[in-house]
Amino acid sequence: RKKNPIPTIAEADGVLASYRTALCFWGNAADVVRRGCRQFPEGVFRVPTLFRWEYVANGPQLLLEIVAAPESVLSFHEGAADNLQTEHTIGAAVMHNPYHVGAVRGSLTRNLARCFPEVRDEIVHAFDDVLALEGKEWKTMTVLPQLMQIVARTSNRLFVGLPLCRDQEFLDLNVNYTVHIFTRGQLIKLIPEFLKPTLAPFLSSKNSSLRHALKFLGALLEERLQKDQELGADYPDRPNDVISWLLDLATDEERTGPALALRILTINMAAIHTSSTTLTSALYDLTTYPEHIQPMREEAERVVAAEGWTKAALAGMHKIDSFLRESQRLSASGPLALTRRVVAKTGFTFSDGTTIPHGAYLTVPANAIHSNPDTYANPAVFDGFRSSRLRKEGAAAADPDDPTATAFFNRHMVSTAPDHVAFGHGRHACPGRFFAATELKAMLAHILINYDVEAEVDGVRPPDTIIGVMRMPSAKGKIMIRKRV
Numbered sequence: 001r002k003k004n005p006i007p008t009i010a011e012a013d014g015v016l017a018s019y020r021t022a023l024c025f026w027g028n029a030a031d032v033v034r035r036g037c038r039q040f041p042e043g044v045f046r047v048p049t050l051f052r053w054e055y056v057a058n059g060p061q062l063l064l065e066i067v068a069a070p071e072s073v074l075s076f077h078e079g080a081a082d083n084l085q086t087e088h089t090i091g092a093a094v095m096h097n098p099y100h101v102g103a104v105r106g107s108l109t110r111n112l113a114r115c116f117p118e119v120r121d122e123i124v125h126a127f128d129d130v131l132a133l134e135g136k137e138w139k140t141m142t143v144l145p146q147l148m149q150i151v152a153r154t155s156n157r158l159f160v161g162l163p164l165c166r167d168q169e170f171l172d173l174n175v176n177y178t179v180h181i182f183t184r185g186q187l188i189k190l191i192p193e194f195l196k197p198t199l200a201p202f203l204s205s206k207n208s209s210l211r212h213a214l215k216f217l218g219a220l221l222e223e224r225l226q227k228d229q230e231l232g233a234d235y236p237d238r239p240n241d242v243i244s245w246l247l248d249l250a251t252d253e254e255r256t257g258p259a260l261a262l263r264i265l266t267i268n269m270a271a272i273h274t275s276s277t278t279l280t281s282a283l284y285d286l287t288t289y290p291e292h293i294q295p296m297r298e299e300a301e302r303v304v305a306a307e308g309w310t311k312a313a314l315a316g317m318h319k320i321d322s323f324l325r326e327s328q329r330l331s332a333s334g335p336l337a338l339t340r341r342v343v344a345k346t347g348f349t350f351s352d353g354t355t356i357p358h359g360a361y362l363t364v365p366a367n368a369i370h371s372n373p374d375t376y377a378n379p380a381v382f383d384g385f386r387s388s389r390l391r392k393e394g395a396a397a398a399d400p401d402d403p404t405a406t407a408f409f410n411r412h413m414v415s416t417a418p419d420h421v422a423f424g425h426g427r428h429a430c431p432g433r434f435f436a437a438t439e440l441k442a443m444l445a446h447i448l449i450n451y452d453v454e455a456e457v458d459g460v461r462p463p464d465t466i467i468g469v470m471r472m473p474s475a476k477g478k479i480m481i482r483k484r485v
């Protein structure tokens with residue numbers, strides 16, 4: 001056999017060794033990737049997983065070349081297709097015409113300031129209802145499931161508004177849809193390719209979830225389609241929600257109730273679990289390193305007293321922003337990120353001449369990037385105000401006459417960079433991150449102002465769950481919480 005010119009990590013050289021390493025990868029992918037990064041500090045190496053080889057590009061230059069490549073060369077959508085079996089679990093239309101990404105990146109983001117009062121209103125009600133705290137009694141909070149409810153509800157206040165955002169069955173449907181995509185995608189992956197068209201529909205929950213979603217959205221979507229058709233897109237009181245933002249971009253066969261409902265499920269899929277796991281990690285960090293509470297509480301109280309609860313005011317919460325970014329740096333990413341599939345028939349060639357073959361899966365070592373001592377001093381230490389300090393120092397050092405002196409801006413929660421890939425980087429960087437940051441900063445500020453929180457066991461952070469390349473905060477982890485006023 002022709003030898004693959006891209007090296008593997010030392011312990012995976014040879015057929016048996018590669019299977020042994022693949023098993024090891026399942027249990028401790030971060031360690032396997034870290035060893036590869038030490039062996040190949042600036043270059044591409046391969047690590048075996050149970051189903052395929054991952055090509056890992058190590059170093060900022062290679063990362064920048066990956067994110068600059070067009071979809072016709074390195075495909076983001078094909079990168080997700082194999083693991084999630086997207087064609088069967090989400091549908092070919094969503095993959096081949098991802099116009100909803102434009103709605104999230106454009107209208108949704110532009111409308112954040114205008115829609116913030118509703119988001120804020122939902123945060124207040126959702127925390128009250130889900131936590132159900134009485135008086136000043138301490139209560140145990142199982143963090144992830146409770147935050148999942150709060151995030152699902154708040155996000156849907158923006159997406160579809162009242163009363164649907166408070167309908168428990170609709171929220172459960174959206175929370176479970178994501179879980180189904182991940183779990184059933186893994187099962188469908190095991191079916192031989194030629195049998196998938198016949199068997200996958202029985203395993204995928206796409207059709208049943210869509211039917212279920214239409215129970216809530218069907219009549220509403222038909223009414224909105226009809227109104228747009230009769231009155232155009234500028235009629236007075238046209239709601240400012242995800243349905244309008246999708247309708248602004250949807251064409252031809254996408255202008256039907258079922259097609260629009262599938263996009264709403266897809267946006268929820270991208271938004272709910274990502275945001276709730278990020279906030280869960282942040283609460284575990286807050287209670288494990290409680291010295292951050294008081295400075296952030298003072299910041300939130302000062303900003304809200306001066307400016308009220310507005311989106312603009314959140315921009316003044318530098319410490320809270322920094323804390324969330326630090327929590328993402330250490331917890332939010334698995335060992336690999338930015339997965340792309342090489343779809344160019346000739347492969348993908350880096351500027352150093354390394355060619356990755358057609359069909360290969362190319363990724364970057366996210367954990368290693370986030371714990372690189374050259375970019376992060378004491379990388380293993382949780383330093384919640386690392387970015388706000390750097391921003392302050394950068395602002396003080398910047399030449400006021402130099403319009404390009406923007407280095408200190410690049411430490412916001414939403415700023416992606418080759419050394420911070422929690423939201424990806426480049427052309428596919430998360431388009432929902434401006435909403436996510438707004439929502440999560442507002443929620444963390446709300447918690448700090450209104451609640452006392454403590455670790456269930458002092459100094460013990462509930463351990464993350466790690467399966468293959470997936471890393472999740474503990475779903476069972478608990479903290480103690482009580483009302484402050």
Ligand code: HEM
Nearest residue numbers: 270271274275278338422423424425428429430431432436
């Ligand atoms: C803290 C919360 C979130 C995290 C950590 C997160 C993370 C990510 C990451 C890592 C990617 C892939 C980037 C890449 O591979 O280059 C992504 C893509 C995406 N995210 Fe997010 N996300 C979050 C919240 C959201 C929200 C709230 C929305 C929608 C409102 C959203 C919508 C999307 C979409 C549509 C894509 C696909 C982009 C494309 O096809 O180009 N995300 N997100």
